[in-house]
Amino acid sequence: MSGARMTLAQVRYTNKAFWRNPASAFFTFAFPLLFLVIFTALLGSGTVLQNGIEFNQSTYYVASMAAFAVITACYTNIAISVSFQRDQGILKRTRGTPLPGGDYLLARATHAMLMAVLLVIICATFGAAFYHADVPTGTNLLRTIVVVLVGSASFAALGLAITAAIPNADAAPAVVNATILPLLFLSGVFIPLGDNTPTWITVIGNIFPVKHFLDAFLGSFYGPPVFDFSWADVGIVALWGIAGLVLAARFFSWEPRT
Amino acid sequence: MIDVQDLSKSYGDVEAVKGVTFHVDRGEVFALLGPNGAGKTTTTEILEGFRERTGGACLVLDHDPAKRERALRERVGIVLQSTGIDPFLTVRETIEMYSGYYPKRLETDHVIEVVGLAEKRDTRVNKLSGGQQRRLDVAVGLAGDPELLFLDEPTTGFDPNARRNAWEVVKNLTALGKTVFLTTHFMDEAQYLADRVAVIAGGEIVAEGTPDTIAGRDRMTPRIRVRVPEGVEPPPTQGPVGRDGVIEIQTADPTRVLHELTGWALDHGYAFGSIDVERPSLEDIYLEITGETQDAAV
Numbered sequence: 001m002s003g004a005r006m007t008l009a010q011v012r013y014t015n016k017a018f019w020r021n022p023a024s025a026f027f028t029f030a031f032p033l034l035f036l037v038i039f040t041a042l043l044g045s046g047t048v049l050q051n052g053i054e055f056n057q058s059t060y061y062v063a064s065m066a067a068f069a070v071i072t073a074c075y076t077n078i079a080i081s082v083s084f085q086r087d088q089g090i091l092k093r094t095r096g097t098p099l100p101g102g103d104y105l106l107a108r109a110t111h112a113m114l115m116a117v118l119l120v121i122i123c124a125t126f127g128a129a130f131y132h133a134d135v136p137t138g139t140n141l142l143r144t145i146v147v148v149l150v151g152s153a154s155f156a157a158l159g160l161a162i163t164a165a166i167p168n169a170d171a172a173p174a175v176v177n178a179t180i181l182p183l184l185f186l187s188g189v190f191i192p193l194g195d196n197t198p199t200w201i202t203v204i205g206n207i208f209p210v211k212h213f214l215d216a217f218l219g220s221f222y223g224p225p226v227f228d229f230s231w232a233d234v235g236i237v238a239l240w241g242i243a244g245l246v247l248a249a250r251f252f253s254w255e256p257r258t
Numbered sequence: 259m260i261d262v263q264d265l266s267k268s269y270g271d272v273e274a275v276k277g278v279t280f281h282v283d284r285g286e287v288f289a290l291l292g293p294n295g296a297g298k299t300t301t302t303e304i305l306e307g308f309r310e311r312t313g314g315a316c317l318v319l320d321h322d323p324a325k326r327e328r329a330l331r332e333r334v335g336i337v338l339q340s341t342g343i344d345p346f347l348t349v350r351e352t353i354e355m356y357s358g359y360y361p362k363r364l365e366t367d368h369v370i371e372v373v374g375l376a377e378k379r380d381t382r383v384n385k386l387s388g389g390q391q392r393r394l395d396v397a398v399g400l401a402g403d404p405e406l407l408f409l410d411e412p413t414t415g416f417d418p419n420a421r422r423n424a425w426e427v428v429k430n431l432t433a434l435g436k437t438v439f440l441t442t443h444f445m446d447e448a449q450y451l452a453d454r455v456a457v458i459a460g461g462e463i464v465a466e467g468t469p470d471t472i473a474g475r476d477r478m479t480p481r482i483r484v485r486v487p488e489g490v491e492p493p494p495t496q497g498p499v500g501r502d503g504v505i506e507i508q509t510a511d512p513t514r515v516l517h518e519l520t521g522w523a524l525d526h527g528y529a530f531g532s533i534d535v536e537r538p539s540l541e542d543i544y545l546e547i548t549g550e551t552q553d554a555a556v
Contacts, residue, residue, distance in 0.1 A: 006359070013347065013355045020346035020382070089342025096306060096336035097402070098328050099359040255308075 003103055010099070010107035011114070018111065028077050028115060032069035032123060036061055039190065040131060048192040053226050057192060059134075060218075062127030064189050067151075067217040069119035071184070071210065074112045074152045076176050078159030082108065083172035086163065091254045101254065109156040116152035120144075124221075136221050143220035143229060150234055151213045154241025158209070161244040164251035180210075187211035209240035259284050259319065259406055259437045260305060266313035266461075267300050274300045276461040277314060282454075284405075287428070287438040289452035289469075291445070293548055297461040298441050299339065299410065305439065306336050306408055319406060332360055335404035337395050339411050345384035349375050349394055352383060353401050360402030373397045373427055389420040396427060406437045413447060425450055445541035455540075459548045473543050481538075482507045484519055485531035493522035503531070 019025050044058035082105075085091050094104050127133035136144045166175045184190055186201050187210040193201065205211035212233040219229030260282035267275040275297040282288040292298040303309040305316060307323040307330070316323065321330035343352055350366060357363035370379050373393040378386060386394065392412065399407055409428070413421045421444075428451050431438060442448055448455050449469045456466040465473045486492045486503040499505055509515045512535055523530055538546075 009358050010355075013344075013351065016351065017344050017346040085342075085344075089338060089340050090344060091342075092308070093336075093338060093342045093398070096308070096331065096334075096338070097356060097359045098331040098361075100328070 003100070006099060007103045007107045007110065010104060011111050014107055014111040015114075018115075024077060024081060028069075028073050029119065029122075031072060032065045032119060033126060035068065035190075036065040036123065036126065039065070043191075044131070048194040049196065050192075050194050050226050051228070052195070055192075055226050058131045059127070059222075060192050062123060062131055062133040063218050063221045064192070064214060066120045066123035066127075066221070067214045068184065068189050069123055070116040070148060070152050070217075071155050071180065071189075071213070073115040073119055074109075074155035075159040075162075075180060077115070078108060078112050078156050079162045079166065079176045080169075080172045082160065082163050083166045084169045086253065087169040087256050089256070092256075095254045105160060105248075105252075109153065109160070112156045112159070113149065113152040117148060120148050134222060136223070140220055140223045143223075144217070147213070147216045147220045147234060150238050150241070151217070154209060154237050154244065155213075157241045157244035157248060159244075160252060161247040164247065164253065167257055183208050183210040187214055189214055209237045212236040259286070260288075260439065261317045262301075262305070262314070263316065264314035265301065265304065265311055265316050267297075267304060267309065268312050274461055275304075275311075278458065278461075278463045279314075280456050280463060280466060282437060282439060284437055285432070285435055286453045287432055287440060287451050289440045289442060289448040289455040290458060291442060291448055291455055291544060292458035296459045296548075298458055301458065302408060302410055302439070302441055306334075307331070332362070332402065333405045335399035335402060335407040337399040337407070337409045337412060339414070341391050341395050343383050343391065343394060343398065346382060348380050348382050349386070349397075350379045352394060353397050356398045357401035362403045364400060364403045366401075369397045369400050372400065372430055374423055389416050392416065392420075393424065393427070396424070400431070404436065406439065407431060409438060409440045411441055411443065414443065421447070445539065445544055449540045457544060457547050465543075465547050469540050472540070473547060475538060475540070475543050478538050479508050479510045480512050480535055482509060482512055482515055482519070483532070483534040483536075484523075486523075487528055487531055490528045491526055493519050495519075 039061045040058045044061065046057045047054040048057055048060060095101055124133070124135050128135050162175065162179060166172050187205045187208070189210065216229065216233035216237065218227040219233070223229060262278060262280050264277045264279055265275060266273065266277045278297070278301060290298055290301065300309060304311050305318055305323055307326045310324045319330060319333055321327055323330065347355065349370065353366050353369055357366065370376055373396050375390060375393055375397065378390060383391065383394065392415070396409070396412060412428070413424045416424060425447065428438060440451060452469055454467065455469055455472055456463050457472070458464070467473070470476055483504055483506050486499065486505060488503065492499050492503070492505065495505055495507060507515055516535065
């Protein structure tokens with residue numbers, strides 16, 4: 001069987017197992033929507049000053065929770081589930097078969113990216129139905145598609161890379177949350193940053209890929225005049241993704257690390 | 259099939275395998291025996307391609323396993339010591355998924371039949387018992403119709419019935435012409451399954467041969483034990499009469515000794531409570547060999 005067909009077959013099995021695992025399906029799919037409802041209920045009536053324009057927070061959350069969903073489906077989901085598979089010996093077993101390891105991981109990343117796309121569509125539909133959020137069309141739609149593909153691939157690569165820093169499956173959720181939660185706050189995913197953000201937060205946020213991904217997503221999803229779209233943001237996310245890939249290629253372990 | 263020459267492996271200063279040499283022929287069941295930490299798993303994992311050797315040479319199906327060539331992996335099935343199967347797929351899905359990786363493959367239903375999981379074919383892995391999961395491990399190892407199957411302690415943790423069933427599975431494999439490389443702790447398992455065994459201890463092969471002849475087992479003197487009922491005159495022997503009236507005699511001429519003993523009993527009008535004639539078991543031999551090595555190490 002050719003590599004592409006093998007990978008595709010593997011995506012199907014990954015998908016089957018994913019939906020039968022209540023934990024993975026729940027956290028990946030319910031969390032972003034749950035957060036969207038909660039954040040909007042608590043803070044949605046407010047506005048945020050963005051490019052000098054007052055912007056509805058509830059609309060903001062539709063896009064930021066879609067971006068959050070992409071990060072959860074790719075980075076969090078892959079880092080935790082691959083760590084578990086490594087500790088259970090599933091990765092080692094796979095390595096003893098003719099399936100190339102790269103194909104196996106590519107299948108996992110592809111599945112995560114598909115889940116990310118699905119989640120963005122759900123968030124957009126949900127937002128349009130309940131929060132009068134605009135759905136991107138034309139150029140904005142094309143840009144959004146590119147941003148989601150680049151972002152999901154990059155966060156999937158980073159999810160694979162971080163497994164090298166996870167000593168065992170029990171520690172996986174802690175390591176993953178410690179690396180991603182602060183960034184979600186510092187990058188404006190949970191609380192909009194707007195024009196009046198302290199400089200140090202912007203500086204830190206600008207180092208890591210989360211803020212650039214969110215900015216690119218807002219810039220493509222809603223576009224100007226409220227949000228600027230910059231390919232530089234997309235490029236920085238992609239660079240982080242490539243860095244993740246290089247680190248994963250160098251340090252990824254197919255066997256339990258103990 | 260497998261050719262190992264002076265194979266060695268060190269981890270830093272520790273020499274786990276110190277130059278072992280053996281070969282495995284096509285269609286044979288070869289068992290590698292040894293205590294924990296003797297270098298058994300290291301040797302096996304080098305042959306499987308999971309570890310790289312630090313010295314010597316080895317060929318598996320004429321390939322160097324360290325190169326991890328796909329062409330080799332397509333012809334080999336590996337059943338690792340610990341299970342690792344996606345818990346959310348069914349038995350059938352699991353076997354189909356793995357057989358999809360191989361150019362040649364066995365019919366899924368046939369594999370399920372061979373390992374005796376027919377009634378569980380649509381059950382998810384996380385609903386299987388430990389023994390059933392182990393059988394699924396073997397099924398996954400067979401999915402690609404391998405010429406050579408590695409079985410690393412396949413029955414550890416099995417109850418006696420499950421072990422018997424697993425043995426039948428392995429016997430079926432040899433009937434299919436497969437070559438099996440087996441590691442085990444259980445001497446009865448090696449005795450029942452293996453055509454040849456090698457004992458590894460302290461990183462070295464200390465004995466090799468068929469289960470019946472290894473370390474001169476066939477030439478060792480058998481032991482005769484008879485139990486004399488109470489209140490009768492015991493047969494005249496060199497040895498003392500032990501507890502419960504048991505007489506134990508080690509002899510190179512068991513036919514004659516047994517004849518003399520039973521003749522005495524019949525002449526005196528009684529029958530022995532029990533009669534046993536046994537050669538040292540594979541386990542006795544194994545304990546003796548590995549015990550010596552351990553003593554030497556101390």
